[in-house]
Amino acid sequence: MPDFADIPGLNELWTHTRGDPRITVALLDGAADLDRGCFQGANVTKINPYWQQPLEFDPKYIDIFREIQNLDQKNEVTETKLKEAIPDKLTREVLGAAFHATHVFSNIFGQPGTPVEGIAYKCRGINIPIGYGNDYYVDPINLARGINLAVDLGANIIHCAACRPSKTGVAHELLEKAVRQALENNILIVAPTGNNKGECWCLPAILPGVMSVGAMKDNGQIFKFSNWGGQYQTQGIIAPGENILGAQPGTEETVRNKGTSCAAPMVTGISALLMSLQLQQGATPDAEAIRAALTNSAIPCTLEDTEEVERCMLGKLNVAGAFQLLTGKQLAVVEVSTAEVISEDVRDEVSVVAAQENTISPLSLKVGDSGEKLTNTQTNITASEGRRKEEEGRSDGTPRRRQTQAVRPRDDASRKGMLTKRGNAHQESKEEEGIPPLKGGGEKLMGNQTPTNDPVEGRVLNSTEKGNDPTTIAQPTNGIIPSATSNKIYALGTVGYDFGTEARRDSFKQLMPAAVISGVQAPANPYDASQMVDYLETNLYEAKSLIWTLNIELTPIYVLQPVGAFAEDIYETLQNMLSGQVEAEDNEGYIERVSITGRLSDETVKLFSGQTLPVVKIYSPRGMYGWTVNMLIDSALTSVSAEREEAEEEAIRKSLRSFLQRVYYDLRNLGRADRDRAINFAATNAFQATASISEAVAVGMELHSIEVEKSPFCRYNSNCWDVKLKFFNPDNTRRAKKVYRFTIDVSDLMPVTLGKVRSWSVPN
Incomplete structure (x- = not known):
């Protein structure tokens, strides 16, 4: 796609709006470089994840990564050279995600007159890095946290660039509920279908209600690596995904990439424009109406586009059709030069050239004499002399005629895809390599640093505490401060514990007394919660040496850290909760569920399993309760x-x-x-x-x-x-x-x- 203006219908849509600052788009991806020139003056911010600390890295690696990445070689060759030049795996993963995020973000928010002009540059943008490193980037809990944070920040559209491969399409419960909650809050979620040749699906793109986006070439043919099948067939559309111009970290040089990750921002940007249009018309942004307009207006593929029309899912992006379904009006046609876009900034200077007819004609597609070409009936629009031309080097100086696709009925025939084997997310063959893999990201990287072992707290800390604010906010390029979010926690679950390191685990095994099981003495087992409860009952001071966690269905979600004057009382409460959890279910002291109240810090802790969790600081036992369902019902019934x-x-x-x-x-x-x-x-x-x-x-x-x-x-x-x-x-x-x-x-x-x-x- 040489220019966004070449997307049929986009020029015409731009005459109505270039975005509205009241529409917020949240990008869940790596950490974009917002210092690039294309973001100067943009209403964009970055909010670092509260569940993981930003990582530091040597800036020289940015140039090295960019130089190798832009050699336009096979993915295997590029990966080999990157390993040789940047030995640290985490560094490569973070940089890969940062390059990916910068490219995507510029496609939407790049400012006019800069190397990359975004589709909806007047909208508000928030970059939320999902995680720093592959494992954290596609972790379903981190994805859920990112979506929840975007909801808290008032996003109207969530663009989730991550792809967690799935053969079943079934997501972790927390991720599924985060998506459902966002949809219930009138938020549109856009996600790429992935570049796995249909061998698997991607989460969250495959989840019901998500706007799934596949990719096509400049000639309109569907990329063979673009995923399809399953739920995609009822909610996925195809958008341009080849030669997409975008920004890069650390330089003003642009790069052209391809892949479903390049196609999805097209749909996100156009969705933001359509939402802005709703606001202009005095309506409330309606995410479901936007999604329905895009999917119902999609133009079905033919055998010329792909050997298997099922790969096209619902069809190709149809801007004019979506506009017509949304507004009930046809999208007016303009005649412009290649990069000449009529925006709201110059509307007052635009004069409509009309003799007898002085209005913009709606598009009407006509078949030429040959029966092969489509032409359009339109009226010219002339902009002010100061606007730039689309093709400055054009010899004849004639403007290019734009064609806008009209609404076409969609064939409702069933399209089913068969998946054979699982592939890695965002990998393509040599002849159709897409944008580099999404492997987690961040603007800072842990170079030669290693996590520090805290001998007192018994945990591995990734950073020191910076306060109770759960987010580290990057300074926006235009000085706009993002909305604050609450760091209060009131969560339900069960209490657990962890050791952090082998040494800490072995120290407990050494200090705990031998257990007597069925009359037979056995070595102490620190993983046995019953033995741990008995040990802590007489040695409560040891509770501080454990990493206490709050779990949901055996999945740790927070590390619990008692602090302040009541820390000892809080540790005792945690010990009592754990004691109740190991009791028999018919015991009066049995505890089935607990509640925890505290404040989310920007500190994280690494568990023995390698999982990194955010820390909730608990200042008082107030609000910490343990109960069973039957006990709570009995107590409640006495009050009525x-x-x-x-x-x-x-x-x-x-x-x-x-x-x-x-x-x-x-x-x-x-x-x-x-x-x-x-x-x-x-x-x-x-x-x-x-x-x-x-x-x-x-x-x-x-x-x-x-x-x-x-x-x-x-x-x-x-x-x-x-x-x-x-x-x-x-x-x-x-x-x-x-x-x-x-x-x-x-x-x-x-x-x-x-x-x-x-x-x-x-x-x-």
């Missing part, structure tokens, strides 16, 4: 004795258990977003939920759904969220549903409930 007289106790128990299990499993989350903290507290403090359920059960209703939304009314300096429990009558589905609402304030570390439970009926 009046309602129990009208309702069957067993029915109340059943509905309350359904509510709690829904929160624990269907709505489980990382406990960082305000809405997540609200729903987690609603499950911990189940008394209000019990009052609602008791009243509903008394009239034969059952729980239907749980909703959490920002409260329209709140006291001053508070952050209030409404939890709505919706009930229905299983015996009469035509009967109106009943909604019970109670409000939770999450402005403090410890959430609190406000007011009374309110209820009303809604149509079924």
